[in-house]
Amino acid sequence: MLIGVPKEIKNHEYRIGLTPAGVKELVENGHQVMIQHDGGTAIGLTNEQYLEAGAEIVDSAEEIFARAEMIIKVKEPQPVECAMLREGQLLFTYLHLAPDPEQTKLLLESGVSAIAYETITDAQGGLPLLAPMSEVAGRLSIQEGAHSLEKAQGGSGVLLGGVPGVAPGKVCVIGGGVVGINAARIAMGMGADVTILDRSLGRLKQLDDLYGPQLKTLFSTKDAIEEQLKTCDLVIGAVLIPGAAAPKLVTRDMLSLMKPGSVLVDVAIDQGGCFETSQPTTHQEPTYVIDGVVHYCVANMPGAVARTSTFALTNATLPFAVSLANQGLEALMKNEHLRNGLNVHKGQVTCKAVAEALNYDFVTAEEVLNIQ
Numbered sequence: 001m002l003i004g005v006p007k008e009i010k011n012h013e014y015r016i017g018l019t020p021a022g023v024k025e026l027v028e029n030g031h032q033v034m035i036q037h038d039g040g041t042a043i044g045l046t047n048e049q050y051l052e053a054g055a056e057i058v059d060s061a062e063e064i065f066a067r068a069e070m071i072i073k074v075k076e077p078q079p080v081e082c083a084m085l086r087e088g089q090l091l092f093t094y095l096h097l098a099p100d101p102e103q104t105k106l107l108l109e110s111g112v113s114a115i116a117y118e119t120i121t122d123a124q125g126g127l128p129l130l131a132p133m134s135e136v137a138g139r140l141s142i143q144e145g146a147h148s149l150e151k152a153q154g155g156s157g158v159l160l161g162g163v164p165g166v167a168p169g170k171v172c173v174i175g176g177g178v179v180g181i182n183a184a185r186i187a188m189g190m191g192a193d194v195t196i197l198d199r200s201l202g203r204l205k206q207l208d209d210l211y212g213p214q215l216k217t218l219f220s221t222k223d224a225i226e227e228q229l230k231t232c233d234l235v236i237g238a239v240l241i242p243g244a245a246a247p248k249l250v251t252r253d254m255l256s257l258m259k260p261g262s263v264l265v266d267v268a269i270d271q272g273g274c275f276e277t278s279q280p281t282t283h284q285e286p287t288y289v290i291d292g293v294v295h296y297c298v299a300n301m302p303g304a305v306a307r308t309s310t311f312a313l314t315n316a317t318l319p320f321a322v323s324l325a326n327q328g329l330e331a332l333m334k335n336e337h338l339r340n341g342l343n344v345h346k347g348q349v350t351c352k353a354v355a356e357a358l359n360y361d362f363v364t365a366e367e368v369l370n371i372q
């Protein structure tokens, strides 16, 4: 198969869809890979390294989109990229369609078969291609939150770890999945006072078993969240209902419960955000203030640490990319977990949560792929 990897064009997005090692593996499987010129240069992955791995270096995104049978990316295609997709082509990337009617419409119009990293599943009920970026974003959320608490950033001036004789800052993490546990781990490492909330008692038990009394666990209700808002310095939004728009767990009214200069980091912003006042921001201008509360809502957080993130992402995507390259759509027919990634196929929505969020007819992947 001829595979194309364009340079990412989202604001301050320096990740790339394949590392040179990933290219080498695909080439060894008998495939051809095109990498856009300087696609990885910003993170030290040079054109020479890609050439050595067996890639063809191609000057323009236009040529890559025109020639490739499968496009491998990181972020959801931007409108100019959607315009270059076509029927019969595979798109393998993050999509986050539920909160994004415009992109959904463009993908449907293109006829492309779009497989979203974030809805591919595994046998344990996890999301193996979302997990590596959730690990990055979870860890980064505390780094960004700590920075946003600084006075010069509009924060209250609290040091999360405190110092001898001064209490540490309080961190509340809403959602105890992959983002949540990674955020909690870093916050505890910095010496903060950390509470984590989830609606899954099983998950809270796991977290309690792992961290003991150093981590406080709470069942997530409106009341529990309101109580936390009154005392917390930093709140991390880390909930997910797979494929669906995030539930709004903190309303604008509830901001008045918070101390001035407190910080909300809404990691769930890529699914629309779990705070009512969240609006997607960029690495260039990551924060804004509403009712005295600093909001950090960057939808591509791992792009800030693009080198680490690119290696972590390719580690997880590569086995699926190889399988798609070897078998095309057959790979989806054979593997139900990969099939769960199919969101859009030849003008139809094949992810139930996306169809429900955006009012489209839902057709199962089995139906569109003619699986009996």
Ligand SMILES: NC(=O)C1=CN([C@@H]2O[C@H](COP(=O)(O)OP(=O)(O)OC[C@H]3O[C@@H](n4cnc5c(N)ncnc54)[C@H](O)[C@@H]3O)[C@@H](O)[C@H]2O)C=CC1
Binding pocket: 118, 127, 130, 131, 133, 134, 135, 137, 174, 175, 176, 177, 178, 179, 180, 197, 198, 199, 200, 203, 220, 238, 239, 240, 241, 246, 247, 249, 266, 267, 268, 269, 270, 271, 298, 299, 300, 301, 302
């Ligand atoms: N902004 C960014 O750059 C990035 C954003 N993300 C996003 O972060 C979010 C979380 O991802 P993961 O941790 O991987 O998901 P996950 O599925 O591992 O964890 C989500 C957790 O939320 C819990 N939950 C659901 N409803 C809840 C509620 N009402 N209250 C408390 N907990 C609730 C679930 O029980 C689950 O434990 C997703 O929207 C994901 O797309 C992930 C990576 C990067």
Ligand SMILES: CC(=O)C(=O)O
Binding pocket: 075, 094, 130, 133, 134, 270, 299, 300, 301, 302, 303
């Ligand atoms: C998961 C996601 O949206 C990201 O890594 O940018």
Ligand SMILES: [Mg+2]
Binding pocket: 076, 095, 096, 100
């Ligand atoms: Mg989007």
